[in-house]
Amino acid sequence: MTQCKFFRRAETIPTAMIQIENVHKAFGNIAAVDGITFTAQDGAITGLVGPNGSGKTTTLRLMTGLSRADKGRVLVDGLNPAEQPIHARHRIGALTDSLGNYPRLTAREHLQYFGELQGVGEEELQPRISQLIDQFDLSAIADRRAQGFSQGERMKVALARAIVHDPPNVLLDEPGNGLDVLSARTLRALLAGFRAAGKCVIISSHVMAEIAALCDQVVIILRGRVAAQGVPEELLRSTGTSNLEEAFVALTV
Amino acid sequence: MRQDAWMIVFRKELVDALRDRRSLLLAFLFCWLGPLLAAVLSYTVPQPGLLPAFLLVAAFTAAMPLAIDSMAGERERGSLEPLLLNAVPPAELVVGKWLAIVALSLAGVVFNLVCTAIAVYATPLGNLPAASLLWMCATVAPLCILASGLQLLISTFARSHKEANSYLSFLTLVPMLIGILGEFFPGRLWWLSAIIPVLGQQRMLSGLVHGHALHLPWLLAAGVCSILGGLIAVAANARLLRSEKVVFGR
Numbered sequence: 001m002t003q004c005k006f007f008r009r010a011e012t013i014p015t016a017m018i019q020i021e022n023v024h025k026a027f028g029n030i031a032a033v034d035g036i037t038f039t040a041q042d043g044a045i046t047g048l049v050g051p052n053g054s055g056k057t058t059t060l061r062l063m064t065g066l067s068r069a070d071k072g073r074v075l076v077d078g079l080n081p082a083e084q085p086i087h088a089r090h091r092i093g094a095l096t097d098s099l100g101n102y103p104r105l106t107a108r109e110h111l112q113y114f115g116e117l118q119g120v121g122e123e124e125l126q127p128r129i130s131q132l133i134d135q136f137d138l139s140a141i142a143d144r145r146a147q148g149f150s151q152g153e154r155m156k157v158a159l160a161r162a163i164v165h166d167p168p169n170v171l172l173d174e175p176g177n178g179l180d181v182l183s184a185r186t187l188r189a190l191l192a193g194f195r196a197a198g199k200c201v202i203i204s205s206h207v208m209a210e211i212a213a214l215c216d217q218v219v220i221i222l223r224g225r226v227a228a229q230g231v232p233e234e235l236l237r238s239t240g241t242s243n244l245e246e247a248f249v250a251l252t253v
Numbered sequence: 254m255r256q257d258a259w260m261i262v263f264r265k266e267l268v269d270a271l272r273d274r275r276s277l278l279l280a281f282l283f284c285w286l287g288p289l290l291a292a293v294l295s296y297t298v299p300q301p302g303l304l305p306a307f308l309l310v311a312a313f314t315a316a317m318p319l320a321i322d323s324m325a326g327e328r329e330r331g332s333l334e335p336l337l338l339n340a341v342p343p344a345e346l347v348v349g350k351w352l353a354i355v356a357l358s359l360a361g362v363v364f365n366l367v368c369t370a371i372a373v374y375a376t377p378l379g380n381l382p383a384a385s386l387l388w389m390c391a392t393v394a395p396l397c398i399l400a401s402g403l404q405l406l407i408s409t410f411a412r413s414h415k416e417a418n419s420y421l422s423f424l425t426l427v428p429m430l431i432g433i434l435g436e437f438f439p440g441r442l443w444w445l446s447a448i449i450p451v452l453g454q455q456r457m458l459s460g461l462v463h464g465h466a467l468h469l470p471w472l473l474a475a476g477v478c479s480i481l482g483g484l485i486a487v488a489a490n491a492r493l494l495r496s497e498k499v500v501f502g503r
């Protein structure tokens with residue numbers, strides 16, 4: 001299979017980033033995503049912020065190709081995930097909002113299962129799993145079943161599992177939900193690591209403070225539309241507020 | 254060398270099912286009820302006619318917990334979306350899950366027949382030679398393929414674990430009722446009843462336990478029909494997974 005040379009080096013591909021162009025998606029009469037446009041660059045963290053039900057999760061699902069846009073175009077490193085889902089998914093690691101651990105599998109088995117499914121060769125997979133267990137500080141629970149994991153442990157296992165194939169694009173849907181201070185700090189360190197490694201990171205959240213500390217670019221989504229976007233300082237200037245939380249409130253109300 | 258995705262899924266589902274001890278134990282408890290009842294009754298009025306009904310039911314019950322868990326359960330715990338996010342065609346995932354269910358279902362059937370053999374050996378149940386038991390296995394095996402396909406399809410369609418459980422319990426009534434009622438209508442086997450899944454198997458099993466020879470063309474016809482039905486269910490299942498409503502729940 002060709003996937004190994006496929007998903008390594010993001011920088012050799014000229015269109016290595018995630019582009020969302022005027023995307024629409026409706027469920028029945030309700031327009032969940034109503035013309036969103038933005039670009040997430042490699043080596044940067046892009047934050048999607050918006051209240052509950054504003055269309056963040058739907059936007060992320062359009063990037064993985066599990067959901068198809070009614071109108072508009074999504075490109076992941078130049079690939080349209082609706083048309084080439086398998087190729088696009090090689091290049092994406094996505095943390096879904098429900099985490100979805102298998103209660104009867106150990107942390108290590110989670111990584112093994114998804115690593116094999118993503119086509120990582122056996123000789124590459126074992127070192128990769130050891131590396132992830134170190135990096136995510138999972139060694140204490142690596143061989144325990146997920147049944148009794150805490151929320152932070154569940155999140156770490158789900159995230160490690162999502163990036164076991166070392167994808168150039170990482171999507172995280174509300175990763176901060178239910179995390180204590182220490183786990184949240186670990187998550188921030190991991191995300192900074194992804195950025196330093198040149199990955200394109202997109203994170204959704206309804207907690208502005210979480211985003212403010214992390215993101216190079218913020219896209220504020222309201223009722224399926226982009227209300228504002230830019231680097232955090234730009235947003236502050238345009239809304240005339242002193243912190244992002246207030247900027248968010250100023251735009252929302 | 255990359256392994257086939259269906260193999261990876263197949264192995265994981267079996268490991269998962271074997272670790273779910275309670276469900277497995279309960280499912281296999283059903284599998285030896287038939288031989289047990291027939292053995293107890295054999296000391297008063299031998300009732301070999303009980304055996305086909307319970308054998309048919311075993312094909313449906315042994316893998317039921319796995320069928321529920323591997324689709325409805327997967328969606329309910331939120332692991333279906335991450336699973337589908339792997340760079341693997343959904344059809345391969347379905348095939349892996351389906352074959353794991355088939356394997357457990359076959360194990361249930363074999364377990365039932367082993368218990369039957371023990372009952373035949375230890376009690377005055379009647380004369381049921383080993384060859385007949387093997388023919389019974391060959392008769393029911395294709396039904397396992399169909400039952401597993403249908404169970405997985407229904408599990409995918411169900412909105413929740415609980416709903417899948419209700420639907421599949423209802424599905425299990427089909428072999429139970431046909432198995433019991435079939436004994437009251439000991440008519441001849443003709444082509445239409447042979448190719449109708451469950452009914453065809455019931456007719457042939459009933460013939461075998463009452464000491465009649467198996468008509469081989471009917472066995473083949475019934476087998477082909479059941480296997481075809483199973484494959485259609487698997488194809489429909491793969492299609493169903495393309496629907497956003499199904500993947501993200503309703």
